[in-house]
Amino acid sequence: MTGTPAQKDKSPFQTAAQRKATREAKREAVLLAAVRMFNERGFHATSLDDVATSLGVSKPTIYHYLGNKDQVLLECVSIGLSQLQDAAEAARARPGKGIDRLRFFLERYAQVNMEDFGRCVIRTGEQLLSPESAARFREKKRAIDDALRALIEEGIADGSVATQDPRLLGFTLAGALNWPARWFDPTGPLTREEAARRMVDILCTGFAPR
Amino acid sequence: MTGTPAQKDKSPFQTAAQRKATREAKREAVLLAAVRMFNERGFHATSLDDVATSLGVSKPTIYHYLGNKDQVLLECVSIGLSQLQDAAEAARARPGKGIDRLRFFLERYAQVNMEDFGRCVIRTGEQLLSPESAARFREKKRAIDDALRALIEEGIADGSVATQDPRLLGFTLAGALNWPARWFDPTGPLTREEAARRMVDILCTGFAPR
DNA sequence: AATGCAATATACCCGATAGTAGATTTTTTG
DNA sequence: CAAAAAATCTACTATCGGGTATATTGCATT
Structure with missing residues (x-):
């Protein structure tokens, strides 16, 4: 049995469906972080830089998942x-x-x-x-x-x-x-x-x- | 009876009390204009320039009556x-x-x-x-x-x-x-x-x- | 291996607006 | 009337933050 790999789903190589799912998960993480900050500090008092930083990423990453504020x-x-x-x-x-x-x-x-x-x-x-x-x-x-x-x-x-x-x-x-x-x-x-x-x-x- | 003027309170010369009252009236006019715009357009969407313009004055006038936004x-x-x-x-x-x-x-x-x-x-x-x-x-x-x-x-x-x-x-x-x-x-x-x-x-x- | 796309970063631009400096005009008062 | 005080203006500065241009990295597909 040469082929079948021991790792089931911890492989770093994702299928197309998995990639789509992680993308969606990231999008949702952005929204959750954003909504919490909006609720806490207000919309105008929350910059997308703040949201990005709270997720440990940079602002353009947010724009990669969502069009604008x-x-x-x-x-x-x-x-x-x-x-x-x-x-x-x-x-x-x-x-x-x-x-x-x-x-x-x-x-x-x-x-x-x-x-x-x-x-x-x-x-x-x-x-x-x-x-x-x-x-x-x-x-x-x-x-x-x-x-x-x-x-x-x-x-x-x-x-x-x-x-x-x-x-x-x-x-x-x-x-x-x-x-x-x-x-x-x-x-x-x-x-x-x-x-x-x-x-x-x-x-x-x-x-x-x- | 030399002194008593015919005009009662339309004289352009105001007493100290009247001056204080008109100042207060102006202050209140600013607040009323401001609160209406805040309610309508939101606080952040209302600049003090907007408020001033709606009253036909300029921004520093507002700062003359109220310290800041x-x-x-x-x-x-x-x-x-x-x-x-x-x-x-x-x-x-x-x-x-x-x-x-x-x-x-x-x-x-x-x-x-x-x-x-x-x-x-x-x-x-x-x-x-x-x-x-x-x-x-x-x-x-x-x-x-x-x-x-x-x-x-x-x-x-x-x-x-x-x-x-x-x-x-x-x-x-x-x-x-x-x-x-x-x-x-x-x-x-x-x-x-x-x-x-x-x-x-x-x-x-x-x-x-x- | 080569090409291409997804993900992410750095560094920048630009517009809006809070707030100020200083001049000017008007009113009050001595 | 002169001097002082109040009211108001024009023009400016400074900052913040949304949004973008562009480079980099690395997996993925052929």
Whole structure:
């Protein structure tokens, strides 16, 4: 048996698929490093030099994987928004009354907003992006809003959700559950799941005694 | 009667007090122009040249009234925060059950967040300010948070507010009522007062049917 | 072995803008 | 009216950071 090499996948020689995968992994590492710095120090206070240095590479390497700073930010918020979109679809696919599906969505929504990419969605003002990127950003946020509105309407239709003004209810719920992007501290007393659950409870029953 | 002039206060000659007042008025005009541009285009996307031009003056004029850009922003958020502080004190001074005082505060709080300086408070990340200014900013925000918490606790004490977790209730309410800083449009269908009232209603009773 | 592409680096350019120096005009006051 | 003070301007400096031109290294495919 002459040919078969002893090394299975620690060979330094990669297949085309492996190369593509490591490239993708590097791209994602750039985005993760970037989003963390954006969240911590702010977009403008984070130079791509900073991001590069934090990864032990130089700035042109980032440009090798992503076109420019605007694209880096757009990618980051797009990841966060697709997580929210996934949550919406999962809620949509659930059985149960409208209120249950709504609560399911709201919990996930809150949880995403406590994670790196979700936080970035909330903290990123449209002004930070180029006009074209901002348009795509708005579009995707709009889809999330619509999904939330639809869940509310379904709840109203089956009598499990009570409100005078679905639009305003949507804004109110979203606002309450966006805010953890600013205050939640994962090293604090609550887990993401627990914090999300309790917030949704509060929103569901209100603060007046029943 | 030789002396008494016919012009009462349209004389171009001002008293010391009047001069001080016009100076203050100019300072405030700068802050108002600045905060509007900050809210619209973002802090970093607004140069002091832009602000100056919008007032028909040149940049050094701004420096004549305010020390530097950091101070301009700090002044803006300080105005917003003092409006919130006023709301807290007014609520504190009210008669009635805890829940009524809390609702009073929350409505004002929401209204402030739909106005120029309040919006700026919400939209300003601490990273935009110098470390020293950021510390003062945090301090003042902290005071508002504490006031909200205190009102909640009073409601709990007299049985008019129901919650398992006052801290989280505070965050949830604040988040919901901060969010209008991002979405509220004064040219839209609702007045500030009406929007605030409805949001507080939603938060008070929740979205589950009673 | 030779050619080519992917990955990465160094060193640079350039535009924007915060902040300043110094002159100038206007107003107040002695 | 003269001198001082306040208000404002023009023109400049300095810095930062996004983005690029170009060189280098090394694996990969034929």
